[in-house]
Amino acid sequence: MTKQYSRFILSFLLVLLVMLSSGLASAQEQTEVGTPRATTLIVDQLGGRINNPTQTNPYQAGTHMSAGLHQLIYSTLWEINTATGEQFPALAAEMPEALNDDFTSFRVALRDNLRWSDGEPITTADMAFNIDMVLNTPEFPYSGFLSQVIDNYEVVDDLTIILNLKRSEPRLAYTLGVHIWGDNFRMVPKHIWENEDPATFQNYPPVGSGPYTMTDVDPNGNWFLYTKREDWQHTDVGQIYGEPGPEYVLFRFYGTEERRIIAGIQNQLDIFTDISPEAWDILRDSNPNARAWHENFPWANFDDPCERGIVFSNTQEPWDNQNVRWAMALATDIKSVGLATFAGILRVSPLAVPPVQVIHDAFHKPMREWMTEFAFEDGYQPFDPNYAVDIAAILAEQGVEGLPEGEDALVDLFGVGWWKHDPAKATEMLQAEGFTLQDGAWHKPDGSPWQITINSPSNFEVQSQRLAFAVADNWRDFGIDATVQQMDGGTFWSNYSNGTFDAGSYWPGCGALPDSWDLLDAFWHKRHIVPIGQPAPGNAMRYDSDALSGILDQIAPLPSDHPDTIPLLTEFEKQFIVERPWLPMFGTSKFVPVVTTYWDGMPTADNFYEGPWWWWSLFKYHMPFIQPKSDS
């Protein structure tokens, strides 16, 4: 009895010990960098390992900003909210105030009670110092830019400064603030930098204006650890939205997609940057807490600010012919391209601006009726407004569940429509231009076989890569010898800039705000055109249109909120459709899932306070919304 009793007690104690130790381990679960897992937000590090991890000088050309530096350390004067489609004052107290009618002088006020992460106040002395420093440091690439903008400044008081500009800048908040991804004017503290040579200063560890400090980095550049500032109340994030939730944020590089998915399955990664649709299938099957932007189909977020399609080198034959470009649109079966690219999980766009929610509402949907009525000179109406309904039917046949019902909902999801797939009309248009179809193969007017080479990214931007192959398949079916040339980033962009390409899977259609004049101007104004072989400062497609450039010139002096700005941009879109200088096809679908095992408040379609742009500078404004789960 005594023996049995002793054995029972011993077993009980052992079980208790195991339970206690496992509970203790759970309560004290640590990340590999020694922080408590439950309060450490782990973010996928975009761009891979960073080989110069302690180079945190934000003005140097080779500094990597997207491993947390611009997301958490530096705030900008004006930021963007992609959910509302508006800019808002960040370090600035308000939007810039124009002091004259030609927009060459502005009053800028800073928020009161802001401090650098070392406790010193942020004042206009810092802003003036940054302007002088950048202008006097030609080693900074940004120096050339700023010197074209700012003439001089007048410091009024600690929080007010007047900027006098070299040219009219009706959109100063675009020029010195964020309207997509981030902005290069990232203020650094005068009291530290005035004692350094800015061209060579490493700036590690950085003293910044954002809500976190960089507390540790991996010498090999595999991870960066950020810790919440105790004085977060003295940051713009704290003043606007309140206390950030995560005590620590760890940007971490896991390597290949396979390893990142394993990390997600093991709850070692909370926030992903791009993964493929196939990888998402594995992740959601393996971790019940994995969550994409939408809870069901289409899962992906469609609001990335650049649309994808096929561009042409427009000064070269036959792309200098508007009818040929139109024929290529009609020779393309957009549904098959969408299915082959991302299994139909895409929103189409027939316009020069991307179909992100706010732009879709401002341009695509209001112009749908006009596009449906739009006709060529011969009366042919090329627009197919039924794309959304048709692609939904195809997906339903494939067994996809959770599709919305009703045309309006489908248009919201899949887009307003695209151009008809009408090979007969495309054939008619090409033959009218002297092209001939011989034994099923198209020949150019000079009799030579028509070959098209489509440039494509090789190991990056997978959507553009897949799209290039899908379009080439389409055009081959139509009888054109179309091939895809995959290229590394340097070659891909050099060919684009120099105009030494035939066609390419590029993305010259970007914007996150309804007023996307600046990017349309950069992509399409004829004043940017340089001869082929020279790097283009803009308009790499070298599309020379008096009509489009004229409309852009009319918009240039108008501020974003001017009543004529949106109507003129709409006129631009109509003219763009008539001339068809490139073939925009789809907005970018981002599979950027999160794992909610440790966190509440991640942005999703149902909790849309901001888009899932972890690699943008606006990520810092997610922080007050993301809170640790109480039971983790």
Next chain:
Amino acid sequence: MQFAKFVVTRIIAYILVIWIGITVVFFVPRFMPSDPVESMLGRIMSQGAYMEAEQVKAMRATLTEAFGLEGTLADQYFGFLHRIFVSREFGPSLSLFPTPVNELIGRALPWTLGLLLSSTVIAWIVGNAIGLLAGYKSRWMSSRALEVIAILVYPIPYYITALILIILFIHINPIFPLFFSVRGEPLSLEFISSAVYNSILPALSIVIVGFGWWVLSMKALASSISEEDFVYFAKLKGAGEGRIMTAYVLRNAILPQVTVLALQIGTIFNGALIAEILFSYPGLGTMTYNAVLQADYNLLMGTITISIIAVATSTLIIDLLYPFFDPRIRQR
């Protein structure tokens, strides 16, 4: 006198090889269809900065000057030679500007050397030992079994082997870390132990893929040498099996294996690109790969120049040492 002539000839060849190699390294990237300035500008502009034509021109001029790409090709070439042989530096990395290339290579090189030197030597020792047994003791069951394993493993692509190891030992049985992270002060016990722990799986993958070739080549050599007259003579003389295997067969079979090992050790300065990518291991391989993608001339020239010097030096050392290993060469 004869030996001195031999040494001088080899050293002249060594210098010529290095000069031709680094000259090619200088010119080849400049004929690539990509441009580091455009690459950097593309990166800056793709990050949302809108610029007028004049602003882009100003930025292009700034970057061209900062990157040292002004002047004729000849100016740049002689500047490059001066930097290598006089200043002993490769200038700033263009993609990670202004971080010096020497600093980047200095950080990555120990990882590459640590991983590839150890795994190459281990694969060489294990492979040759098994190959010797398989060749000399071909009737032993264990020899045959090991040879079969080598034959089976050898043709499996490295990528597949590495993925299998990742799935087995990181995903299903998480014995090894998913996340490459080395902690502690350099050369501290914590640092060394975590470096070894993080490196075991990538090293194992390289050993598994590498040792098969050594087994097969050594087996062929050992089988052939075992049939030689001097081996029979040794047996008839009553020499022991162990002595015949090591002093007669191994000693003769090992010579070509030493040559190949030396050349392999020279090439490890290229890094192990796929291993580094799959195991997120820091090293020269991914650094060189990224330098190509981003047209980072200076970094590319730095990594490849080191590789050229390493291969040329190891070849020279082998050439100079060979007469000591092989008396036949000494007699010529």
